[in-house]
Amino acid sequence: MAPDGPQYSAEPADPGAYTAANDRWYTRLARVYDVVVKVFPVWRRWLGHALPEIRGPRVLEVSFGTGWLLTRYAGRFRLDGVDLNEAMVDIARRNLDRAGLEADLRQGDVEALPYPDAAFDTVVNTMAFTGYPDGAKAAAELARVVKPGGRLVVVDIGYPRDGNRWGTGLVERVWKPAGDLIRDVPALLSDAGLDVRDDEIGGWGSVHLYVAAKPTAPTPGRAPRPARGGPQRP
Numbered sequence: 001m002a003p004d005g006p007q008y009s010a011e012p013a014d015p016g017a018y019t020a021a022n023d024r025w026y027t028r029l030a031r032v033y034d035v036v037v038k039v040f041p042v043w044r045r046w047l048g049h050a051l052p053e054i055r056g057p058r059v060l061e062v063s064f065g066t067g068w069l070l071t072r073y074a075g076r077f078r079l080d081g082v083d084l085n086e087a088m089v090d091i092a093r094r095n096l097d098r099a100g101l102e103a104d105l106r107q108g109d110v111e112a113l114p115y116p117d118a119a120f121d122t123v124v125n126t127m128a129f130t131g132y133p134d135g136a137k138a139a140a141e142l143a144r145v146v147k148p149g150g151r152l153v154v155v156d157i158g159y160p161r162d163g164n165r166w167g168t169g170l171v172e173r174v175w176k177p178a179g180d181l182i183r184d185v186p187a188l189l190s191d192a193g194l195d196v197r198d199d200e201i202g203g204w205g206s207v208h209l210y211v212a213a214k215p216t217a218p219t220p221g222r223a224p225r226p227a228r229g230g231p232q233r234p
């Protein structure tokens with residue numbers, strides 16, 4: 001752990017500027033990103049942990065990038081996908097076409113998913129949550145489109161629970177300087193009404209698989225958490 005426990009990132013002061021800067025970066029690097037994901041075995045191994053957790057028949061992947069993970073499971077489910085970056089969407093469509101697979105892929109924002117409430121059995125989200133400018137908004141919107149009894153499956157970066165120095169070092173010296181926003185993801189998903197399992201799957205505990213189930217009925221006695229960050233409203 002960092003000496004005083006996890007040092008979670010502050011949310012960016014200007015969420016629009018943060019997302020626009022990320023989006024420009026992804027436009028420049030989309031082709032390179034596609035190659036890196038295809039040839040970097042550790043990345044594929046991390047993402048692959050999501051696969052056994054996916055339940056159908058209806059699945060949504062949010063922020064699929066160039067779509068490597070989509071090509072691993074598209075044949076088995078009725079699949080939709082949303083990503084903000086146009087270049088990423090184009091490459092993902094091409095990757096699915098080449099594999100002879102189908103999915104309804106759209107360009108869109110995690111904060112305003114173009115689907116009705118409770119539409120999907122599973123929502124998948126890998127290596128993207130740390131790039132959203134408002135964690136609470138993103139968690140609420142991802143949870144909104146999960147069916148009661150369904151699940152949200154997230155792979156992303158977080159502090160190792162045991163505070164080991166290698167995992168903590170990766171968070172502090174690699175992910176944060178790269179611009180990733182490190183958050184208490186289990187708390188955010190729990191605030192969004194989900195029951196969260198948190199497995200450490202790599203990077204000395206700094207890469208996590210969160211499987212967040214949506215209860216079929218509101219959990220009795222679940223006390224709403226106080227709002228996090230920013231001034232408290234009376």
Ligand SMILES: C[S@@+](CC[C@H](N)C(=O)[O-])C[C@H]1O[C@@H](n2cnc3c(N)ncnc32)[C@H](O)[C@@H]1O
Nearest residue numbers: 063064065083084085088108109110126127128
């Ligand atoms: C690091 S890539 C991860 C891609 C892929 N899921 C993976 O694991 O390799 C992050 C992706 O999130 C997308 N993204 C960033 N901000 C977004 C937003 N506000 N809404 C939807 N997608 C977003 C980017 O376009 C990019 O494709």
